[in-house]
Amino acid sequence: MNENILMLYMLICAISASVGAASLFLYTPVGAFTPHSRISLRIFFAFFPVNVIALMCLSFGQIFKFNVGLIEALYYAVSVIGYLLIFTAIKWRRGVEFNALKSPFCLANILFWVVIFVTQQKWFDSVAVIPLLAIDTMGKANIILICGLSLYALKDRVLKNAGERLLSMTLVLSMSLSVTVFGVYLFTMDEILRYANLTTSNILITVLTVGGVYCAFFFDRINAHRTEAETDFLSGMLNRRAFMRIMSAQNEDDAINVSYGVIVMADIDNFKVINDKYGHDIGDIVIKRVASIFHELLRHNDLCARMGGEEFSLFISDIDAKKAHIAIDRIRKNIEASVVEVAGFSIKFTASFGYAEINKDTSLTDALREADHAMYASKQSGRNRVCAYTSDMQ
DSSP: HHHHHHHHHHHHHHHHHHHHHHHHHOOOTTSOOOOOHHHHHOOOOOHHHHHHHHHHHHHHHTTTTOOOHHHHHHHHHHHHHHHHHHHHHHHHHHHOOOGGGGGGGHHHHHHHHHHHTTTTOOTTTTOOOOOOHHHHHHHHHHHHHHHHHHHHHHHHTTGOOOOHHHHHHHHHHHHHHHHHHHHHHHHHHHHHHHHHHHHHHHHHHHHHHHHHHHEEEEEEEHHHHHHHHOOTTOOEEEHHHHHHHTTTTOOOOOOOOOOOOEEEEEEEETHHHHHHHHHHHHHHHHHHHHHHHHHHOTTTTTTEEEEEETTEEEESSSOHHHHHHHHHHHHHHHHHEEEEEEEEEEEEEEEEEEEEEEEETTHHHHHHHHHHHHHHHHHHHTOOEEEEEOOOOO
């Protein structure tokens, strides 16, 4: 009787953890999330009721002394579905429309557990035809495999989001605990100890899963707000704040070498004339066209930002002055060859560029000032050209 009380107590604790987690997810406002994120969050939510069903199968079977093999088969069948839900939720979170429950792996699993279920000697007999150790081995192997697949699905994003790091740690812990609980049972054959370990690890995994999922999704919102605050709404480029933050190397996640390269200042020539003659709407289209040329011709590890009005700043990394001049001039020629055709007008425009070298001993303020001097030198010498900073440009 004492064993049954212990099992019932641990069952209540584990179920309370899952019900509490499900309640949190149920009342989470999801209006600010993307459609894929909302679906992913709902799938994560579904894991906890499934987890409760798995625990109830295991616990009531132990308490009422049902067929051990039958109960184990039910427990692992439902547990596998729960972990497949986590795998599916991670896929949706990454924007992949996927349903693991319809996969051949899941269908084969269900068939396997049905075979075990129906091959037991008597449903309510405590004697199992298939050894409990074999069922336990297959169940644990399935859970470890699904956790491994989930970790693989997270691999490209683990370093980008603290919540995903916690979620990946939870999956690793789940794999480790599966092996540990199996090892304890293998060496002790103590059912009570095994059950206590199973329920304790279940509570721990439930709590960590909630923490990981919540952190991941709310970090998404924080990052989305930061992206919005650091993006120029018209051109889609970085704004001045973002450019200065990244170039000041204040964000360790930015994989950009800001210690070597060139800072470029660019300005659309006679932009006021374009606005006055064709209107500000046309001027906005010209800015968007220039921005698209920058995005097209710069590398993924370079930076481009709209600093305000018709003025832009670029950072071309890991390049010397000679190669930088060639690259900048290619951008200038593309802008010169570009034509905006709108409202019956064919509008041509050019831009002037100035650049200065930057290295680990150069301050960002000095490099921007030098590039600005070089850009104005381009303007004064006829516009639509590229000038490098020299010490006499003061």
